[in-house]
Amino acid sequence: MFEQNDNQPGTDYSPFRRGAEDGVLFGVYLGALSVCMLAGLRLPVLEVLFLILAVGVPFYCFRRQRRSYVAAGGTLTLAPLWMQGIVMFICGSIIMALVMMVYLQWIDPDYMAYLKAMVTESVALDPEAFAASGLKPADIDNLFSIITPAKFAVEMLWLSIFTGSILSLLMAVIVPLKRIPQKR
Secondary structure, three states, X not given: OOOOOOOOOOOOOOHHHHHHHHHHHHHHHHHHXXXXXXXXXXXXXXXXXXXXXXXXXXXXXXXXXXXXHHHOOOOOOHHHHHHHHHHHHHHHHHHHHHHXXXXXXXXXXXXXXXXXXXXXXXXXXXXXXXXXXXXOHHHHHHHHHHOOHHHHHHHHHHHHHHHHHHHHHHHHHHHHHOOOOOOX
16 A cells, blocks of 8 residues: 555656655654653653654655655656655654654653653752743743643644654755666
8 A cells, every 4th residue: 555656657646645645654653753752751761762763754754755756757846745745744743643642641641740840850950040031930830731632742743744844845855866767
């Protein structure tokens, strides 16, 4: 299903379809990345895995866009490649947000309380810097009282889509720079 090559020259290429297909597997990747990010507060080894997975995101994006470009015989322009990347990030980010919600709601429901305790502890270590920021201790309590797992997951969804759009544009510019190998 995911390796179906429907964008050969002479066939209809759809950046929406290709992006959605690529986005499903990418969503699993982003879901694993987000779990490593969240659980990394408690298990430091997952922070290292998070960094490794985060570095792999541009390479994954490049590979998917390059595959479509090569399969189309180098005829794709910037716009369809960029749109393919945007759709891939939208689909992948939706899956990632669902994974984050499940993690925060049922697997680690004390995550926000733990994060609040870490923030409060870091404020206590340097109260002068905190006072210089103009924030009050009640502001931390107010902030953490309004953050729910759903709100946190939606914010991460928007962050992922926005940064993914920028990354997709960059990859859409880079992909055509590498020559396509000639078939013999």
